[in-house]
Amino acid sequence: MSKHIAKLLKREFLTPLDAEKKTIHLEIGFDSAIPYLPGDSIAIDVVNPHNQVEYWLKKHQRDRDEKVIHRRTQEEWKLYDYLIQCVNLTSIQDGNLDRARPLMPRFYSIASSNLLHPRSIHLLVTIDEFINEDNMLMMGVASHFLLKTLAVGDPVSFKLFANDHFRVASANVPMIMIGPGTGVAPFKAFLEERIAQNATGPNWLLFGERNRNTHFYYEDFFQDLEKKGKLKLSLAFSRDQDEKIYVQDRLKQEADTLFDFLDKGATIFICGDAKVMAKSVTETLEKLYQKRHHATIDEAREWLRSLKASKRLCLDVY
Ligand SMILES: Cc1cc2nc3c(=O)[nH]c(=O)nc-3n(C[C@H](O)[C@H](O)[C@H](O)COP(=O)(O)OP(=O)(O)OC[C@H]3O[C@@H](n4cnc5c(N)ncnc54)[C@H](O)[C@@H]3O)c2cc1C
Ligand SMILES: NC(=O)c1ccc[n+]([C@@H]2O[C@H](COP(=O)([O-])OP(=O)(O)OC[C@H]3O[C@@H](n4cnc5c(N)ncnc54)[C@H](OP(=O)(O)O)[C@@H]3O)[C@@H](O)[C@H]2O)c1
CATH class of the missing domain: 3.40.50.80 (Nucleotide-binding domain of ferredoxin-NADP reductase (FNR) module)
Structure with missing residues (x-):
């Protein structure tokens, strides 16, 4: 399954800015048409929030420039970049990097039809907020990435997942x-x-x-x-x-x-x-x-x- 690089074209709140549960509409655009179908979803590559990585480094008294070896690729990384791009932070809450699980892409249902929007994909995203183990209000990784990290015009990397079990019915079927x-x-x-x-x-x-x-x-x-x-x-x-x-x-x-x-x-x-x-x-x-x-x-x-x-x-x- 190939990776696509698109661009964030639009982000708007569908709920008031002070709503307890916030939801956004996103549009990502691409230069050449991508043959998606209603029912498909996309898996977006995300990065961890900077403040959560800073918080982890401080809590576990680790140096951001420390060298670490990526568990899967065996490449050398600076700890800060490794934590931002590669690691599921919940897997290393105890500070033990040996337990690091990979940071996974997040799935979103496509909210647009290719027939009307051949050069873009619409998404409807609810911002996931929760209280963490230290009683702090946190945002989910993708929620933070899609709402705060990405700026309009920035690249968005994703894979398209076809879902043949969830397709528009034939034209005359209710x-x-x-x-x-x-x-x-x-x-x-x-x-x-x-x-x-x-x-x-x-x-x-x-x-x-x-x-x-x-x-x-x-x-x-x-x-x-x-x-x-x-x-x-x-x-x-x-x-x-x-x-x-x-x-x-x-x-x-x-x-x-x-x-x-x-x-x-x-x-x-x-x-x-x-x-x-x-x-x-x-x-x-x-x-x-x-x-x-x-x-x-x-x-x-x-x-x-x-x-x-x-x-x-x-x-x-x-
Ligand atoms: C096929 C599919 C389609 C989907 N379509 C949509 C869609 O159209 N729109 C949409 O909004 N979502 C959709 N989702 C859900 C979406 O993929 C994400 O799961 C959702 O946005 C939350 O991701 P996140 O990275 O923001 O949160 P995450 O970081 O994954 O956190 C999720 C939850 O984990 C817990 N958690 C995480 N870290 C901690 C911690 N340190 N301490 C305590 N608890 C913690 C919290 O309960 C938190 O709410 C879909 C999922 C699938 C599988
Ligand atoms: N962590 C949690 O506790 C929790 C709870 C729900 C959803 N989620 C997850 O959050 C993500 C996004 O959810 P969302 O914001 O789109 O929608 P949602 O939280 O599922 O809420 C949408 C609507 O569904 C209602 N609802 C609650 N229970 C229901 C039930 N048993 N049957 C029918 N409707 C019900 C909600 O009512 P009320 O909220 O007023 O009851 C609300 O009006 C999903 O991934 C979902 O799995 C997590």
Whole structure:
């Protein structure tokens, strides 16, 4: 798989600058077309935040100019550069460089269609912040790299990963797209692709986030499609009221529409959080099937298995 070098063309906040959870839209551009497809993702090469490397050196009283040997290549590096470019810092929290694991690229779903954007790739990135072992507020490595280190115009190195299990359905096939949070990224790409293809199949997007006025990503794009009758949009803003409302609650409310779409041969796509959301959504699908068909849980699971086997239930979760 070959590496591509692109350029950061654009970075903009989709949430207020002081939002508790911040999300950005990125565009990276290239001189010659790259044959990507909606559903694909890219793995971006990142470097560690300078302040975290400085912090590590100070904490473990190490000299930045110390010579070290790269564990894999056996090349000689200056410690500071080695820590910035090569090492997963969480693997050497105890200061023992012998335990260093490599710094890995980070994956992001492509949020654009090649048909509309042949010379660029759009990304939707939530900035990952957490409290570290010393009780300090830290940013994830790629989050820091994409938000702080990279400047517009800087090179971005990445590999393209094809995902043939997660592709826009044929032009006349209805699509049900369930994508809370950054899970909505590939669905912007899917919808752009369908518009570019003049596809006739109905589109239904279920999107959820914290609050409507701060976290409704690509609001204008989705609402414009809805106004034109090209998209059915169901929204679940979990923190706009006392009780949580999630995408699966919208599915429950619209069970008739769900089975109507499925009767017409729809494909269901689920993208986003793997740990909780995807499980909750698939369990809801099972329960709705049980209720509709007076079926047992085993029959409902078998139904989901057969949907998956026939590629009418496609997951891209992380
Ligand atoms: C196929 C795929 C597609 C994806 N698509 C998207 C997408 O479209 N948009 C998107 O935003 N994300 C996407 N992701 C997730 C993305 O790849 C990254 O995992 C995410 O951005 C966080 O990366 P990071 O480097 O900023 O955080 P990392 O540095 O990897 O940190 C992640 C977490 O590890 C823990 N951690 C790290 N260091 C420490 C420490 N020192 N002490 C304690 N805890 C620590 C924290 O909990 C932190 O939140 C996707 C992932 C996959 C696999
Ligand atoms: N470390 C964590 O605790 C944690 C938690 C979630 C996601 N993540 C990871 O963070 C990354 C980005 O996530 P993101 O910001 O795009 O989205 P997200 O954090 O998954 O949140 C998007 C929306 O989904 C809601 N949600 C929470 N639990 C849900 C469930 N069981 N079913 C359906 N919806 C649910 C959230 O509501 P509320 O937040 O109001 O409950 C929010 O409205 C992903 O890699 C994900 O795996 C980490």
